[in-house]
Amino acid sequence: MEGEVKIGVYICNCGTNIAGTVDVKEVAKLAGGLPSVVIAKDYMYMCSDPGQNMIKEDIKQLGLNRIVVASCSPMLHEHTFRQAVQDAGLNPYLFEMANIREHCSWITEDPKLATEKAKALVSAAVRRVYYQEPLEVREVPVTPSILVVGGGIAGIQAALEVANAGHKAYLVERESSIGGHMAQFDKTFPTLDCASCIFTPLLSTVGQHPNIELMTYSEVEEISGYIGNFQAKIRKKARYVDEDKCNGCLVCVEKCPWKAVSEFDEGLSQRKAIYTPFAQAVPNVPVIDTEHCVYFLKGTCRACERFCDLKAIDFEQPDKEVEVAVGAIIVATGYDAFDPSAITNYGYGRYDNVFTALQFERMCNASGPTGGKIVLKDGSEPKNIAIIHCVGSRDKNYHEYCSRVCCMYSLKYSHLIKEKIENAEVYQFYIDMRCFGKGYEEFYERLSNEEVKFIRGKASEVTDRARTEEEQGKLVVVAEDSLMSALIRVPVDMVILSTALEARSDAAAVARLFNISRSADGFFLERHPKLDPVATTTDGIFIVGCAQGPKDIPDTVAQASAAAARVLAMISQGKVEIEAATAVIDEELCSGCKICNLLCPYSAITFDEEKKVSRVNEVLCKACGVCVAACPSAAITGKHFTTEQIMAEIEGVLA
Amino acid sequence: MAKLKVALYWAASCGGCEIAQLAIGDKLLKLAEAADIVFWPVAIDAKYKDVEAMPDKSIDACLFNGAIRNSEQEHMAKMLREKSKIMIAYGSCAYEGCIPGLANLFNRQMIFERVYIETQSTDNKNNILPQTSCQVPEGELTLPEFYDTVKTLRQTVDVDYVIPGCPPEEKTTWLALEALIEGKLPPKGTVISHNAKAVCDDCPLKRDVKKIKKIYRNFNIIPEPEICLLEQGLLCQGIATRGGCGAPCPQANMPCTGCYGPVEGVIDQGAHFLSALASVIDSNDPEEIQRIIDDIPDPVGSFYRYSLPDSLLRGAIIR
Ligand SMILES: Cc1cc2nc3c(=O)[nH]c(=O)nc-3n(C[C@H](O)[C@H](O)[C@H](O)COP(=O)(O)OP(=O)(O)OC[C@H]3O[C@@H](n4cnc5c(N)ncnc54)[C@H](O)[C@@H]3O)c2cc1C
Ligand code: SF4
Numbered sequence: 001m002e003g004e005v006k007i008g009v010y011i012c013n014c015g016t017n018i019a020g021t022v023d024v025k026e027v028a029k030l031a032g033g034l035p036s037v038v039i040a041k042d043y044m045y046m047c048s049d050p051g052q053n054m055i056k057e058d059i060k061q062l063g064l065n066r067i068v069v070a071s072c073s074p075m076l077h078e079h080t081f082r083q084a085v086q087d088a089g090l091n092p093y094l095f096e097m098a099n100i101r102e103h104c105s106w107i108t109e110d111p112k113l114a115t116e117k118a119k120a121l122v123s124a125a126v127r128r129v130y131y132q133e134p135l136e137v138r139e140v141p142v143t144p145s146i147l148v149v150g151g152g153i154a155g156i157q158a159a160l161e162v163a164n165a166g167h168k169a170y171l172v173e174r175e176s177s178i179g180g181h182m183a184q185f186d187k188t189f190p191t192l193d194c195a196s197c198i199f200t201p202l203l204s205t206v207g208q209h210p211n212i213e214l215m216t217y218s219e220v221e222e223i224s225g226y227i228g229n230f231q232a233k234i235r236k237k238a239r240y241v242d243e244d245k246c247n248g249c250l251v252c253v254e255k256c257p258w259k260a261v262s263e264f265d266e267g268l269s270q271r272k273a274i275y276t277p278f279a280q281a282v283p284n285v286p287v288i289d290t291e292h293c294v295y296f297l298k299g300t301c302r303a304c305e306r307f308c309d310l311k312a313i314d315f316e317q318p319d320k321e322v323e324v325a326v327g328a329i330i331v332a333t334g335y336d337a338f339d340p341s342a343i344t345n346y347g348y349g350r351y352d353n354v355f356t357a358l359q360f361e362r363m364c365n366a367s368g369p370t371g372g373k374i375v376l377k378d379g380s381e382p383k384n385i386a387i388i389h390c391v392g393s394r395d396k397n398y399h400e401y402c403s404r405v406c407c408m409y410s411l412k413y414s415h416l417i418k419e420k421i422e423n424a425e426v427y428q429f430y431i432d433m434r435c436f437g438k439g440y441e442e443f444y445e446r447l448s449n450e451e452v453k454f455i456r457g458k459a460s461e462v463t464d465r466a467r468t469e470e471e472q473g474k475l476v477v478v479a480e481d482s483l484m485s486a487l488i489r490v491p492v493d494m495v496i497l498s499t500a501l502e503a504r505s506d507a508a509a510v511a512r513l514f515n516i517s518r519s520a521d522g523f524f525l526e527r528h529p530k531l532d533p534v535a536t537t538t539d540g541i542f543i544v545g546c547a548q549g550p551k552d553i554p555d556t557v558a559q560a561s562a563a564a565a566r567v568l569a570m571i572s573q574g575k576v577e578i579e580a581a582t583a584v585i586d587e588e589l590c591s592g593c594k595i596c597n598l599l600c601p602y603s604a605i606t607f608d609e610e611k612k613v614s615r616v617n618e619v620l621c622k623a624c625g626v627c628v629a630a631c632p633s634a635a636i637t638g639k640h641f642t643t644e645q646i647m648a649e650i651e652g653v654l655a
Numbered sequence: 656m657a658k659l660k661v662a663l664y665w666a667a668s669c670g671g672c673e674i675a676q677l678a679i680g681d682k683l684l685k686l687a688e689a690a691d692i693v694f695w696p697v698a699i700d701a702k703y704k705d706v707e708a709m710p711d712k713s714i715d716a717c718l719f720n721g722a723i724r725n726s727e728q729e730h731m732a733k734m735l736r737e738k739s740k741i742m743i744a745y746g747s748c749a750y751e752g753c754i755p756g757l758a759n760l761f762n763r764q765m766i767f768e769r770v771y772i773e774t775q776s777t778d779n780k781n782n783i784l785p786q787t788s789c790q791v792p793e794g795e796l797t798l799p800e801f802y803d804t805v806k807t808l809r810q811t812v813d814v815d816y817v818i819p820g821c822p823p824e825e826k827t828t829w830l831a832l833e834a835l836i837e838g839k840l841p842p843k844g845t846v847i848s849h850n851a852k853a854v855c856d857d858c859p860l861k862r863d864v865k866k867i868k869k870i871y872r873n874f875n876i877i878p879e880p881e882i883c884l885l886e887q888g889l890l891c892q893g894i895a896t897r898g899g900c901g902a903p904c905p906q907a908n909m910p911c912t913g914c915y916g917p918v919e920g921v922i923d924q925g926a927h928f929l930s931a932l933a934s935v936i937d938s939n940d941p942e943e944i945q946r947i948i949d950d951i952p953d954p955v956g957s958f959y960r961y962s963l964p965d966s967l968l969r970g971a972i973i974r
């Protein structure tokens with residue numbers, strides 16, 4: 001260690017945020033008495049310019065070579081203070097932060113306890129900083145391209161932003177066409193503009209964009225590397241149709257004699273065994289569904305092959321593995337709709353005329369299974385329709401969260417029903433109307449004037465057991481009208497369940513693949529709910545759209561653009577800083593036991609067969625510390641988290 | 656050169672360390688040439704008062720084996736420390752507490768009740784427990800005080816060197832004695848052995864992929880020869896144990912139980928082994944992981960067999 005250690009300690013008041021509870025003078029006094037501390041003081045706002053300047057001045061005047069700031073969370077200002085320290089010529093890793101706001105003043109009203117804890121944390125930081133060593137921040141070049149996973153509106157927007165800025169975007173979509181849920185809609189709230197009018201042009205732009213490499217019917221299988229330099233292995237599943245030869249005439253679809261239930265139409269129609277999910281599919285190249293193609297099942301037919309003039313059908317087509325190098329990854333895998341058959345009371349699956357929201361969405365769509373007509377199972381027109389809100393949302397048994405869009409799309413349905421069926425009666429069974437977005441309250445107002453019946457109360461049951469003449473042959477929605485405090489029974493022809501948006505069923509696997517976390521609700525977890533809503537804890541990997549949580553299209557698009565801006569900033573910098581606090585293996589201690597070899601999530605550890613020791617590639621190491629904890633010989637040290645530093649910190653807390 | 660004066664003593668131990676000292680065989684003659692053995696209760700008749708009578712620092716080196724379980728042992732450790740220039744913790748009991756130290760999972764009362772009252776072979780109708788003092792017609796009888804916890808020698812007196820092992824291998828013993836005789840002792844505090852790295856470094860078995868799906872006890876499995884035992888699901892603690900022994904156990908198909916203590920620089924051998932083991936359990940499914948680790952019969956006895964008193968926790972907290 002170079003020369004004498006001289007520590008400066010700064011206690012922030014954070015206005016009254018800290019000083020209102022913690023006795024900052026007393027904490028500073030304690031710090032002043034700790035070994036090697038040259039100066040300890042408190043100040044109103046340490047993060048302000050004068051606060052930072054005070055540190056810089058003291059470094060110069062007093063020759064300080066270690067700095068401790070006790071203030072807020074390092075998530076918030078570690079970077080600020082490291083920068084200040086660096087401006088004054090000190091290595092930023094000679095700085096340590098103690099969190100006496102989130103960890104002390106904000107969690108208790110007891111000034112004595114808060115002050116005691118603040119003292120313990122400051123004494124820990126002081127003892128730790130004594131052992132801290134200068135580290136070199138490293139920079140690596142950024143590959144100027146991006147991988148976008150998921151081709152819904154979120155992924156499309158992100159890919160377009162990056163591609164329009166002149167950089168390569170690889171857009172990987174699991175289904176045979178991009179579009180996601182938005183492609184299923186007829187109109188979108190609150191403006192009621194036609195979804196395909198605004199969306200179809202976007203789809204085709206993506207399909208034709210010179211900077212977008214679209215990989216549909218594909219899935220990412222493996223990610224390696226780190227921010228700025230990821231490698232992705234992508235499996236392009238065989239569609240049995242040669243994308244280069246096919247011109248989208250779809251004669252094959254017409255000639256195919258075999259049918260299956262249409263996923264895109266939510267089970268309301270049938271499609272062929274060779275199909276495109278919808279008319280405006282991008283790319284407009286069909287796929288063969290091997291589970292329903294009779295050639296794959298029984299070895300005969302090949303009708304499509306016979307009729308295809310361009311010889312695009314290829315029954316022997318193999319899956320293809322593609323590897324791409326990208327600088328950043330945007331995960332836009334969207335949501336699943338909640339399956340309401342779990343709530344047996346509502347009779348979905350039991351009663352013909354109970355539909356899910358997405359089914360109704362398809363029914364309203366002019367190119368949908370009914371050509372845009374709202375009809376009952378028997379083809380007749382319903383006269384009265386009930387819409388039940390919060391199916392699977394705001395419900396302890398399913399999802400506690402609010403799905404954020406159901407009130408609004410339910411309102412949208414009221415309007416569509418009124419528009420399409422004269423004198424139709426619409427009942428909305430709601431818990432609370434949540435119309436929070438721009439123009440949403442106005443939309444609600446407008447609908448209120450369209451004679452929609454709003455019933456405040458959660459529906460408890462949908463039944464066909466009639467109690468009165470009037471209920472005969474109808475579906476009866478039983479609910480408590482909480483405004484009238486009365487149990488009511490409303491006979492209707494059709495029930496629409498406003499189902500929740502939930503995390504994709506494979507979200508856990510996807511989270512593992514991209515090394516990102518999930519919040520308790522199952523959606524992917526952002527780095528910070530307010531200050532960093534599109535980043536994740538893995539640098540260079542972003543989340544956008546409903547993959548991060550339920551949201552409407554405007555919010556989805558905003559997030560996608562935000563993430564794209566972050567990626568573009570990275571690309572235009574040309575380089576990124578990577579963690580300096582890497583792991584190192586002491587060859588004098590490594591026994592070559594190989595415990596660590598397979599643990600590194602970034603494949604940074606290799607084994608030197610000649611010397612029989614393991615080694616960390618510092619460029620790949622992300623300083624996660626996994627190997628450090630695992631090494632039974634303590635041969636691996638996590639820089640900036642050495643045993644000495646951690647023990648000193650513990651002793652400081654206990655002192 | 657004047658002959659060295661050497662003392663050997665035993666405290667809470669099994670006697671194996673004495674056998675290990677004898678096991679150096681004809682090198683004993685070399686020792687006898689270079690040193691006079693002034694105190695060695697197992698072999699030479701001497702009384703405590705003889706030691707008491709020796710001037711301070713008149714013994715050149717004391718090889719002390721055994722942990723500190725009672726007041727007599729503490730007294731002797733302190734006395735020998737006074738009388739010796741160099742204090743050497745010989746063997747695992749003195750170094751880390753070893754098997755006697757596992758008693759730190761209980762306190763004195765629990766141990767007494769178990770040993771003097773509960774065991775099936777005990778016939779103690781009046782529930783008499785050992786007392787430090789007892790009046791009989793002939794006068795007062797005394798016994799050393801049995802402590803609540805076992806301590807290591809280093810937790811009792813200042814120790815200059817450690818010779819690890821349960822018991823130390825012959826070559827390790829001689830490495831230390833030779834250095835002593837030749838006046839080439841390493842810096843104070845050194846744990847003397849041929850290898851500062853873990854046993855794996857001594858071990859010729861082939862290591863490949865550490866992924867553990869099932870844990871076996873020794874009698875459950877006949878291991879494949881030449882393949883790392885840990886990779887075969889045996890809890891070989893060579894990965895977390897100081898080498899220098901030459902890895903005799905794994906070479907005889909017996910997993911290392913950890914007797915040479917932690918690798919240089921490691922605080923808490925058991926925790927390090929546990930942490931390494933946890934890292935290579937090959938499952939992400941909490942239930943499966945639970946099933947796998949349920950096969951560990953006695954975690955403390957397995958991972959802290961030699962080092963409980965010297966570990967961070969030192970034993971169970973009994974309230
Ligand atoms: C019934 C209903 C009506 C709605 N109406 C409106 C409305 O009128 N107005 C409005 O603003 N919002 C509305 N919404 C909300 C709207 O659907 C979402 O805001 C929007 O679709 C979110 O887009 P996304 O791209 O995040 O997700 P998605 O649309 O779900 O797209 C995700 C895409 O990722 C693909 N994918 C998933 N996993 C993978 C993987 N592992 N690899 C590759 N690709 C993958 C999927 O196939 C899909 O194409 C409605 C929602 C519902 C349920
Ligand atoms: S775990 Fe430690 S001792 Fe084992 S190979 Fe890795 S670095 Fe070496």
Ligand code: SF4
Pocket residue numbers: 582583599600601602603604605616617620621622623624625626627628638
């Ligand atoms: S700390 Fe170890 S496991 Fe983690 S990234 Fe670095 S080398 Fe890999």
